[in-house]
């Protein structure tokens with residue numbers, strides 16, 4: 649990497665996504681990298697009473713939980729100076745105001761071993777958040793996801809699109825929590841028709 653590129657990369661704002669941000673960033677960015685952060689595990693332990701649920705039936709979405717032995721894979725997005733203000737304004741509304749997340753800074757390690765780690769902003773929901781739901785069995789989480797939907801669609805879509813991102817972009821990564829919940833939803837709840845292929849899932853969920 650040329651010195652100038654390296655300098656620019658270091659001075660850019662990077663945002664790490666590990667949930668809906670991996671498949672629906674919806675903010676302007678210059679480029680993105682697949683990779684991971686250490687010391688956190690991804691769990692469907694945060695409630696969502698807006699996008700994938702409502703006040704009566706909050707959906708379940710992901711957050712990060714500290715675990716020194718774990719790492720979480722996702723996407724880091726580079727936001728250039730001209731895009732920073734608008735992108736952060738958008739994410740603040742989507743993630744903080746409507747989503748209940750707070751921001752932390754983490755070290756992101758690119759999947760491409762030839763690239764150096766970089767600092768990234770990440771949105772995390774913590775247990776002191778009023779809509780934080782906390783741990784539950786895979787079956788309890790699956791049952792909740794199977795029955796919830798909100799302003800932007802069904803909670804199953806949120807689950808399936810994240811699982812598909814991991815299968816496509818991080819095929820070598822085992823995410824037992826994510827895939828066991830997906831299996832429980834797709835194989836246990838007949839109304840989901842035991843759907844298997846992505847196009848069937850898209851058909852059922854009516855998502856573009």
Ligand SMILES: N[C@@H](CCC(=O)N[C@@H](CS)C(=O)NCC(=O)O)C(=O)O
Nearest residue numbers: 665666667668669696699747771800
């Ligand atoms: N902060 C995580 C999770 C973000 C997330 O899933 N946020 C929800 C808010 S509760 C969201 O934006 N949902 C939009 C949608 O489901 O369409 C990430 O970096 O991806």
